Amino acid sequence: MPDRDFLSWPFLEPRHRDWAEEVEAWAAAHAGRLSEGDTDTAVRALARSMGEAGLLRMAAPEDGRLDVRALCIARDVLARHSGLADFAFAMQGLGTGSLTLFGSDELKARYLPAARAGTALAAFALSEPEAGSDVAALATTATRDGDHWVIDGSKTWISNGGIAATYVVFARTGEAPGAKGLTAFLVPAGTSGLTIAERIEVSAPHPLATLRFEAMRVPDTHRLGKPGDGFxxxxxxxxxxxxxxxxxxxxxxxxxxxxxxxxxxxxxxxxxxxxxxxxxxxxxxxxxxxxxxxxxxxxxxxxxxxxxxxxxxxxxxxxxxxxxxxxxxxxxxxxxxxxxxxxxxxxxxxxxxxxxxxxxxxxxxxxxxxxxxxxxxxxxxxxxxxxxxx
Incomplete structure (x- = not known):
């Protein structure tokens, strides 16, 4: 039987208890069934079903306020039912988190509704072949060219890679050495110069890929935060x-x-x-x-x-x-x-x-x-x- 005692802890409010019941009801009815079959198809189906049920409103909130306790409750409940359901929910949050926190009103209005509906998957592209935890070692570059940025480099171990509609990409723009000279960009999947170099198979199947950027042009309006604020x-x-x-x-x-x-x-x-x-x-x-x-x-x-x-x-x-x-x-x-x-x-x-x-x-x-x-x-x-x- 699922544990319910933690819901009475003083860390949580009545609305969190209601949320836990909502997620539990959806997971009991859908998580296991939708997690079966081809991994890419399953993740798409899980995200779409969660979007239809309104669960992704916590992952990509309209008001821009991320409720971390609600996110934790969702992942706690979903992981108990299905690792892939947890993955699908988490990536809609992580993949849009930088947009929610730092994106312009125009970008949020354009991209968050589809993520919230589960019809457009999101991804967070930080890790590189030679730079994972050491963010200061990122080698992907973004060079200013008028009202655009030209991005060259690669990212790897990217969850939802190959099936995401948008990627938050971090690149070196050189305002300062090390971690202080990075900038974040929102990159639509169809952007010219973005290719999926490799799909990665892992022990617990999840959609993972290596991305390659070759003279990829991204408008400055797709920048998240100020230049140099990527870290x-x-x-x-x-x-x-x-x-x-x-x-x-x-x-x-x-x-x-x-x-x-x-x-x-x-x-x-x-x-x-x-x-x-x-x-x-x-x-x-x-x-x-x-x-x-x-x-x-x-x-x-x-x-x-x-x-x-x-x-x-x-x-x-x-x-x-x-x-x-x-x-x-x-x-x-x-x-x-x-x-x-x-x-x-x-x-x-x-x-x-x-x-x-x-x-x-x-x-x-x-x-x-x-x-x-x-x-x-x-x-x-x-x-x-x-x-x-x-």
């Missing part, structure tokens, strides 16, 4: 959506824990239920604790962002790091409790194990989250030292 745009977007990755991990972990308990109580071994073995009980207890601590970190980070805290990089990184690492352990215990069945291709436990693994890598690998947290702790320590009476 600010990227970090502000990730500040919103990083905690939601933890929420997806939480949803996967909840499902894995449910499967573990179901197997432990239904499987008989040595004259009694597998659950009666102390080691089984210990595994379930450890998983239950990790689910609860993940939920606390995720919804705390979301609440802080919604409460107006300007930067929640530390808290969002803590939520993503703990929830994704914990979900992998919970999924691993689930596989172990299922024995041989747990490693059979496409068994629910095996699928969960593959689904969870990618979350420890994308939107900042666990190692990067540790660096962010450590640096934040050093800064907090230095600030506290300066405040001490002398």
């Amino acid at each position: 600010k745009v990227a970090m502000a977007t990730l500040d919103v959506f990083r905690a939601t990755v933890g929420a997806a991990a939480l949803g996967f972990a909840r499902h894995a824990l449910d499967l573990t308990i179901e197997r432990a109580t239904g499987r008989h071994l040595f004259g009694g239920p597998l659950f009666d073995q102390q080691m089984t009980q210990a595994a379930i207890a450890e998983s239950a604790v990790e689910v609860e601590t993940s939920a606390l970190l995720v919804y705390r980070a979301a609440w802080l962002k919604d409460s107006g805290m300007p930067r929640v990089s530390r808290e969002a990184s803590m939520a993503k790091l703990h929830a994704t690492e914990a979900a992998q352990r919970v999924a691993d215990r689930c596989v172990q409790i299922h024995g041989g069945h747990g490693v059979v291709r496409d068994h629910p436990a095996e699928k969960l194990y593959r689904e969870v693994r990618a979350l420890r890598v994308y939107e900042g690998a666990s190692e990067v989250q540790r660096i962010i947290i450590a640096r934040a702790e050093r800064a907090r320590s230095e600030e506290a030292a300066q405040c001490k009476p002398r």
Whole structure:
């Protein structure tokens, strides 16, 4: 049975509880069925169905205010039902997040309604072959040419690559060295000079691709934020959506824990239920604790962002790091409790194990989250030292 206790926590408001019920009802009726078959087709169908149901209003809000708690609730619920449903929802948010936060009124009016309806998929193109977590190493360039920019370079590991209608592309414009000399652009899929260089197959099927830009001309009106503000745009977007990755991990972990308990109580071994073995009980207890601590970190980070805290990089990184690492352990215990069945291709436990693994890598690998947290702790320590009476 899905956990409902967290909905009564003080981090959430009555409207969030109503939202959770709305997402749960849609997921129970549609998520599993629409996730079947060809991955590209399934993602399109899932986005369209969520758009028709009105769920994507939270991913691409009309008023421009991203409710991080609502986003986390959606990913928590959807991931418990279907990894692909979670992916489809998340990418409509991440892929339009920079537009929602930094786009002109004209751009938002032109592109957000279709994203909100689920009829146009969105993508966020930051990573490159030689630059993932190290944003300062981005090599894609954008050169000003009158009222246009000419973009050359490539992006890889781009979710929805090849099926998206729009891409938010980050390129080096040279206003300053390193991360300070980047600019963000909204690029329609049909733009001349944009090609899909490669579709990437991964262990848990999702639409991924490498993009190539060759003398791609983008009008200055498609710029998001000021020239040189690309790093600010990227970090502000990730500040919103990083905690939601933890929420997806939480949803996967909840499902894995449910499967573990179901197997432990239904499987008989040595004259009694597998659950009666102390080691089984210990595994379930450890998983239950990790689910609860993940939920606390995720919804705390979301609440802080919604409460107006300007930067929640530390808290969002803590939520993503703990929830994704914990979900992998919970999924691993689930596989172990299922024995041989747990490693059979496409068994629910095996699928969960593959689904969870990618979350420890994308939107900042666990190692990067540790660096962010450590640096934040050093800064907090230095600030506290300066405040001490002398």
